[in-house]
Amino acid sequence: MPNATPDGVPREGLTIHTLPLGPWDNFIYLLADEATKTCAVVDPAWHAPSILQEAQRLDLKITHILCTHSHFDHVNRVEKLVEALDIPVHMLRPEIEFSGYRCENLVPSSPGDTLRVGKHVDVTMMHTPGHTPGSCSYRLRDAIVTGDTLFVDGCGRCDFVGGDPEQMHQTLQTLLDKLPGDTVMYPGHDYGPTASAPLAQQRSTNPYLQHKTVADFVAHRMQGKTPNTGLSRPPDWVPEDS
Numbered sequence: 001m002p003n004a005t006p007d008g009v010p011r012e013g014l015t016i017h018t019l020p021l022g023p024w025d026n027f028i029y030l031l032a033d034e035a036t037k038t039c040a041v042v043d044p045a046w047h048a049p050s051i052l053q054e055a056q057r058l059d060l061k062i063t064h065i066l067c068t069h070s071h072f073d074h075v076n077r078v079e080k081l082v083e084a085l086d087i088p089v090h091m092l093r094p095e096i097e098f099s100g101y102r103c104e105n106l107v108p109s110s111p112g113d114t115l116r117v118g119k120h121v122d123v124t125m126m127h128t129p130g131h132t133p134g135s136c137s138y139r140l141r142d143a144i145v146t147g148d149t150l151f152v153d154g155c156g157r158c159d160f161v162g163g164d165p166e167q168m169h170q171t172l173q174t175l176l177d178k179l180p181g182d183t184v185m186y187p188g189h190d191y192g193p194t195a196s197a198p199l200a201q202q203r204s205t206n207p208y209l210q211h212k213t214v215a216d217f218v219a220h221r222m223q224g225k226t227p228n229t230g231l232s233r234p235p236d237w238v239p240e241d242s
C-alpha cells in the first residue's frame with residue numbers, strides 16, 4: 001500500500017526524506033529517486049552542512065533546489081548549496097516578481113512545470129497562493145510538499161506582506177478538490193501532531209478546512225492579526241556553516 005508508507009520508506013522508487021532543522025521547526029525534504037540515488041532538496045535553510053551531510057549519509061546526490069516560497073526561513077541556505085553544488089534553483093515566477101529574490105542559477109518556473117529527478121521521479125509545480133503570491137506546492141505521485149500553505153492541522157499565515165486569506169481559501173479548496181484523499185501532505189514546518197498526514201484526514205481534523213464560507217475562513221485566519229505584517233527577525237540560533 002504505497003500511499004500510506006511512512007517517511008523514509010520507498011514508494012515505487014521515490015523516497016521522501018524529512019530533515020527537521022532550525023529554530024522555527026522547519027522541515028527540509030530530500031525527494032529521492034532511489035534507482036539513481038539522486039534527489040531534489042526542498043527549502044534548504046538554516047544549516048548547509050546538516051543538509052549536505054544528510055544527503056551524504058543517505059548516499060544521495062542533490063541535483064535540484066526547489067523553493068516553496070521566498071521567506072528567509074525557507075531559502076537562507078540556498079546560496080551555500082549553490083556554491084557547493086552548482087545546481088539549478090527553482091521558484092515560481094510570481095514569487096520572484098513579488099519578492100525580488102535573486103540567487104545564482106535561479107530558474108523562474110511556471111505553474112504546471114514538471115521536472116524530473118533522476119530517471120523516475122517527476123515533480124510538478126502547483127501555484128498555491130495565499131501565504132505569499134507565488135507560493136508553490138510540489139506534487140509527486142501520491143504526495144505533495146506544501147511549504148507554508150498547508151500544515152498538519154493548520155495553514156500558513158496570511159497577514160504577512162503579500163499574504164491574502166481569500167486566495168488561501170481558494171488554494172485550500174483547490175487542493176482538496178483536485179488531489180486524491182490519500183495524497184500525503186508534507187508541510188514546511190513541524191507544527192502538528194504528526195510530521196505528515198493524508199489530505200483526507202486533514203479534511204476532517206484541520207480546523208482551517210472546516211469553514212463553509214470564505215468570510216468564515218478569513219475571519220478565523222486573520223483573527224488577532226494585522227494585514228501586511230513584516231516577517232519576524234531571525235533568532236540568534238543560527239550556527240556557523242563550517
Ligand SMILES: [Fe+2]
Nearest residue numbers: 069071131148
Ligand atoms: Fe513563509
